[in-house]
Amino acid sequence: MIYFDNSATTMPDESVMETFLKAGTRYFANPSSLHTPGMEAERLIEKARAQIAGLIGAAQDEIIFTSGGTESNNLAIKGTAAFYKGRGRHIITTSIEHPSVYEACRDLEKEGFSITFVNPDKNGVVQKTDIEKSLTKETILVSVMHVNNETGALQPIKEISEMLLNHRAVFHVDNVQGFGKVPLSLNNTSIDLLSVSGHKLHGLNGTGFLYKRTGVNVAPLLSGGGQENGLRSGTENAAGIASLARAVRLLQNDNPDELRCITQFIREQLESRKWAVIHTPIQAAPHILNFSALGLKGEVLVHALEQEGIVVSTTSACSSKQNKPSRTLAAMNVSSEQAASAIRVSLSRYNTIEEAKQFIDALDRVIPVLAKKRNERT
Secondary structure: OOEEEEOOOOOOHHHHHHHHHHHHHHHHOOOOOOOHHHHHHHHHHHHHHHHHHHOOOOOOOOOOEOOHHHHHHHHHHHHHHHHHOOOOOOEEEEEOOOOHHHHHHHHHHHHOEEEEEEEOOOOOOOHHHHHHHHHHOOOOEEEEOOEEEOOOOOOOOHHHHHHHOOOOOOEEOOOOOOOOOOOOOOOOOOOOOOEEHHOOOOOOOOEEEEEOOOOOEOOOOOOOOOOOOOOOEEEEEOHHHHHHHHHHHHHOOOOOOHHHHHHHHHHHHHHHHOOEOOOEEEEEOOEEEEEEEEOOOOOHHHHHHHOOEHHHHEHHHHHHOOOOOOHHHHOOOOHHHHHHHEEEOOOOOOOOHHHHHHHHHHHHHHHHHHHHHHHOOO
């Protein structure tokens, strides 16, 4: 099988699995307990916290462990709204955000918050000036993703953060797709909150963290025992946290340029096919390429490629089963016909140029057959 759906989830690294199994066997006690096994589990968690903090240039107490990107995004957005609602009830985000951001903001609309959804340009990139024009005295939060999960388009996070230095709004970045793939320095930006998910970087499902800058406050979403400095109650997943730290450490050995060579090869091949329209801009993350096979439904092509042993996707995994048009492509003014034909190729450290060549060969075999069937039906 050729697995090209890594933006949905990645295969856990073997050493990550080993860390999880060893930690789960030895450090099974409740980290909140006062006995020795409990304190050992707590020390394991704090060691992982220190390792991740050191790798991203944060303080140890600025790392909040969560169950992944969705929880991190919801804690950042709803937690900020709940804490700062006395200061204002206006939030700025974009129309191309992941559902865990977009729907969280829609929920807040129902509670009386005013949400501005900024649209991108035709390349799927939000302009800093449009964010700036939307700011008001009531704005308490700006939330912009770093890398779009469908097209790989890079958002101008550094420029937005510099612009927000003169505003009191909290700045949240969903970095689930960009973490480990596209450099983003916490020290050179004014990012206040940053979300990361373990299963996007060869970690395990159900692991992740939220970076929260010192001095920024969020209200907890869960009531309970007050774990994670009172911000995320619930018995900690010590083994999952240890495995997450291992996955983050392994990122230091990755070379995103190798991924870019593969996506560039696929792009060049598609550019020579009359049936292909590429939606991913040139300046994009190295691991994502989104394109349409004109006249064919995306889900039809996905299933046909799977018969060839190749796994790709249509839209975000969180939206694919809902059979809805891509909100991201619609915001880019991509026609509904092309959006319905779009598929996403997303790579990881385990993919090779040989797999990319097999993918192109499979497209060249499958698409004429599907086009013929379509023509026979019409």
